[in-house]
Amino acid sequence: MMKLHWSPRSPFVRKVLIVLEETGLAEQVERVRSVVAMPLPPNEAVMADNPLGKIPTLTTEEGKALFDSRVICEYLDLRAGTALFPSEPSARMDHLAWQALGDGLTDILLLWRTELTRETGSWEAVTGGWQVKVRAAMARLEAEVPGLTAADFGIGHVAVICALGQLDFRWPDCGWRGHFPALANWEAEMVARPSVDANPVVNDQGEGENEITLGHLSF
Numbered sequence: 001m002m003k004l005h006w007s008p009r010s011p012f013v014r015k016v017l018i019v020l021e022e023t024g025l026a027e028q029v030e031r032v033r034s035v036v037a038m039p040l041p042p043n044e045a046v047m048a049d050n051p052l053g054k055i056p057t058l059t060t061e062e063g064k065a066l067f068d069s070r071v072i073c074e075y076l077d078l079r080a081g082t083a084l085f086p087s088e089p090s091a092r093m094d095h096l097a098w099q100a101l102g103d104g105l106t107d108i109l110l111l112w113r114t115e116l117t118r119e120t121g122s123w124e125a126v127t128g129g130w131q132v133k134v135r136a137a138m139a140r141l142e143a144e145v146p147g148l149t150a151a152d153f154g155i156g157h158v159a160v161i162c163a164l165g166q167l168d169f170r171w172p173d174c175g176w177r178g179h180f181p182a183l184a185n186w187e188a189e190m191v192a193r194p195s196v197d198a199n200p201v202v203n204d205q206g207e208g209e210n211e212i213t214l215g216h217l218s219f
C-alpha cells in the first residue's frame with residue numbers, strides 16, 4: 001500500500017484525492033490523518049517523510065517519499081497511464097499554467113488565513129497586496145473559462161477547483177460567484193464530476209473558526 005499524509009481540510013491534499021479517484025488508485029492508498037499548520041510545531045510523523053513538514057506527502061510501496069502535490073499527482077497519472085498531465089506539448093503547457101495559477105491562488109489563501117490568526121494582528125501591507133492579487137487571479141480565471149471548457153479534464157482543472165474550494169471554505173461570504181459568472185458556471189459543472197463530488201472539503205476540526213476571516217476579502 002502507498003501511504004498518504006492527509007487532511008480533509010487541505011486544498012493541496014484534495015488535489016491528490018481527486019487524482020486518486022480519476023486514476024482508479026484510491027484503494028491502493030492508506031490515509032494517515034496528519035495535522036499541520038504553519039503556527040504549530042512541525043508534525044514529526046510528516047517530517048520523517050518530508051523535511052518541509054507539509055501535506056500532502058505520499059510514500060510509495062518501495063518507501064520513496066513524494067511531495068509536493070504536483071509531483072504526487074504526476075506520479076499517480078504516470079503510474080495509472082491516464083492523461084491528466086497530457087503529453088501533447090500545447091495541452092500540457094495549458095494544464096501546467098492553470099495548475100500554477102490555481103496553486104498560486106491557494107498558496108495566497110492559506111498564507112492569508114494564517115496571517116489573520118496572528119495574535120499580534122495581521123500585517124496590513126501584506127494582506128492588502130494579497131487582496132489585489134486574489135482579485136487579479138480570479139479575473140484571470142474568469143478569462144480562462146473558454147480554454148478550461150474546451151480542454152480535456154486534467155491537472156489544471158483539479159488545481160483551479162481546489163483553489164475555489166478553499167475560497168468557499170475560508171471566505172464563504174465573499175460572493176465571488178456574482179463577480180465571475182462564467183467561472184461560477186464552470187465550477188458548478190466541475191463539482192458535479194464524480195471525482196470532485198466524492199472529495200468535498202470537510203472541516204473535521206475547529207467549529208466556528210471561519211468567523212476569523214469574515215469581512216477581510218471582497219471583490
Ligand SMILES: N[C@@H](CCC(=O)N[C@@H](CS)C(=O)NCC(=O)O)C(=O)O
Nearest residue numbers: 010011012036037038054055068069
Ligand atoms: N506546494 C505544496 C503546498 C502544500 C501546503 O502548503 N500544504 C499545507 C496544507 S494545505 C501545509 O502543509 N501547511 C503546513 C506548513 O506549511 O507548515 C503542494 O503543492 O503540495
